[in-house]
Amino acid sequence: MQARMIRRVLAWAAFAMAADQATKWLILTKIMVPPRIIELTPFLNLRLGFNYGVSFGLGSEWLEAWPEALALLKLFAAVGLVVWAARSETRLEQVGLSLIAGGALGNALDRWRQGAVTDFIDLHWAGYHWPTFNGADIAISAGVSLILLASLMPLISRSAPSSTKLNGGSK
Template sequence: MALSWAALSAGSRSAGLKLAGAIGAVVLILDQFTKWVALEHLLDPPRLIEVAPFLNFVLGFNTGVSFGLLGNDSPYGPWLLSGAALLVVAVLVVWAARSDSRAEAASFGAIAGGAVGNIVDRLRQGAVTDFIDLHAFGWHWPTFNVADIGITGGVGLLLLSGLWPRKASGDDAPAGRDGAPR
């Protein structure tokens, strides 16, 4: 089956929720598996693994949100950030259930899966495990993980999906000369 822009932008609501759930589950499983591997191989002894001239694996722990924002040593921080993230996930699930766009549903699923992956870390260990370290041409990106890739990719897809034309449904399809939808 060929994938097209039209196929990505049209879908049923229940199918959208299933798609969001499937993508969210894949992001969550990949995130937790890769973090487990990173903890097993980068923690003891602490080390850096050079994968490519622009990519290292190095273990880091983030007590804040993206790129360490809002990080502090408060014992309530992980619980507050996790609670806020759970509210966002709940909203994403509602939006996925209401969306008739596969691209939007996939976006919501990727974002929710990444958010849940980071929530698991915060509640389990008080910080999010980061291990992917990109750098090139004197520029160094903050260390991140697969959950962050899901969140960022989901947001990017959501923004792009807003540019795709929507397939007209019977309710909003243009009317013919006799007034009936075409």
């Protein structure tokens, strides 16, 4: 593994984690004091919440008693993702895996520090609300999207017409 590639992977992961932690700090210390609902658009609110479970609060009834264990599990997963990203051959996959690792680290830090993940982004439409989420969740979703795109690139490049086909096959 090249040192430059490892620095790039760590930089993307650190960016995702730092952005997540900065937004959570703003929400917890400056914006949501006291906690309230702040309507930003007809479909987007700021609404403070704490997730004691995993995705969408699943398992919160038994994970609430073990936040450090879940934080440690996320830490190990993030380390594995960083190693995978550093060994990846495509830039899209590297960035995607790094964003997922940074998001996992951001949420793991919340769990370790306060026993739950801070969520505050509330998307809704016509009375239906998506589960509240945060910057780490955005980084993770963006990372997954980049990995999916990277996996589709060989298919896209194979189906694209080559320059010889466009030029009639001769010079």
